[in-house]
Amino acid sequence: xxxxxxxxxxxxxxxxxxxxxxxxxAVNTFDGGPQALLDVLADPDIQAALRLTxxxxxxxxxxxxxxxxxxxxxxxxxxFRGKRVLSALIDLPLSVSPIVVGLALVxxxxxxxxxxxxxxxxxxxxxxxxxxxxxMATAFVALPLVIREVVPVLDEIGVxxxxxxxxxxxxxxxxFRRITLPGIKWAIVYGVVLSLARSLGEFGAVKVVxxxxxxxxxxxxxxxxxKYLNFAQQExxxxxxxxxxxxxxxxxxxxxxxxxxxxxxxxxxxx
Numbered sequence: 309x310x311x312x313x314x315x316x317x318x319x320x321x322x323x324x325x326x327x328x329x330x331x332x333x334a335v336n337t338f339d340g341g342p343q344a345l346l347d348v349l350a351d352p353d354i355q356a357a358l359r360l361t362x363x364x365x366x367x368x369x370x371x372x373x374x375x376x377x378x379x380x381x382x383x384x385x386x387x388f389r390g391k392r393v394l395s396a397l398i399d400l401p402l403s404v405s406p407i408v409v410g411l412a413l414v415x416x417x418x419x420x421x422x423x424x425x426x427x428x429x430x431x432x433x434x435x436x437x438x439x440x441x442x443x444m445a446t447a448f449v450a451l452p453l454v455i456r457e458v459v460p461v462l463d464e465i466g467v468x469x470x471x472x473x474x475x476x477x478x479x480x481x482x483x484f485r486r487i488t489l490p491g492i493k494w495a496i497v498y499g500v501v502l503s504l505a506r507s508l509g510e511f512g513a514v515k516v517v518x519x520x521x522x523x524x525x526x527x528x529x530x531x532x533x534x535k536y537l538n539f540a541q542q543e544x545x546x547x548x549x550x551x552x553x554x555x556x557x558x559x560x561x562x563x564x565x566x567x568x569x570x571x572x573x574x575x576x577x578x579x
Contacts, residue, residue: 320560330552332363337549340542344430353523354531361528364439364514365507368447372503377496378456381488383455384462401451410516413441420475437519437576442527445513450506452501462488494566501562 337345348354383395401409417435418425428435435441469491473483511529518525526534528547535544 323426330556333545333548333552336541336545344542345546345549346551347422348543351543353526354528354543354547356523357526357528357531357547360439360442361508361551364442364446364527367443367505368450368507369500369503371443371447372450372454373496375501376451376499376503377458377492380455380458380462380492381484384459385467398452398455401449406445406449406510406512406514407516410445410513413445413448413513413517417441417444436517437521437525439525441517442514442525445517446507446510449510449513450503453503453506454496457502458492459494461492465491498562498566501558504558508551508555 312501340510383391414422414436416423416425418430419429419434419436419531420426420437425436433440435444465488469487470483478486509529510527511533513528514527515533518527518530520526520530520534528551532548532551533542535541560562
């Protein structure tokens with residue numbers, strides 16, 4: 309009976325906090341049929357916002373994947389001074405408000421008062437109020453997701469197979485590609501999916517660094533805010549529905565294709 313009560317509490321909590329609100333977005337999107345969604349997809353300004361969102365999200369995911377795997381290897385396979393400090397800094401984006409992140413980027417890369425902004429703009433590079441700033445803000449907020457998926461798996465698989473490979477003459481790249489990567493591939497995939505979902509939905513930091521210029525630096529999340537505040541709720545629901553569905557589909561697909569038992573991956577890696 310106690311187990312049933314616990315399950316019921318968890319299901320109720322998830323339903324009220326996650327499932328019901330998200331389902332209401334879908335219900336309101338198609339309240340008058342699919343026309344609202346079709347109108348949104350046909351709007352040139354919204355198309356530009358969706359393209360910018362995809363570009364920023366993909367760029368941020370690529371950056372976080374490369375550096376995430378590298379930092380994971382550094383944290384797990386090496387001992388050095390300041391390791392705990394570095395590990396704590398990686399979690400900083402999860403504890404700091406995205407608004408603070410955006411403001412910090414403006415203070416560093418802003419064109420007027422930023423530390424590097426005037427110098428970069430004199431060299432022809434604009435960071436704040438342009439696509440690079442949006443990518444940086446998005447990458448910052450999604451930074452820990454790949455790392456926190458890969459680190460536990462690296463800890464679990466250990467170093468025995470890597471040491472054996474190096475003793476047989478494999479270099480560092482061969483060891484990583486043939487031994488380490490097969491063991492952590494699903495952790496990377498899941499971290500990439502979480503990072504993509506987080507990047508697509510980023511709002512606070514992007515709002516500060518983008519400038520919210522129509523057709524240029526306005527992302528899909530900013531479109532949702534603008535449409536909702538201007539009483540175009542149907543369009544706001546439609547854009548929010550698109551963002552939510554992309555994230556949900558990615559997570560569901562990975563959950564379906566991911567092996568049920570990690571032990572099978574380890575046996576394959578050993579073979």
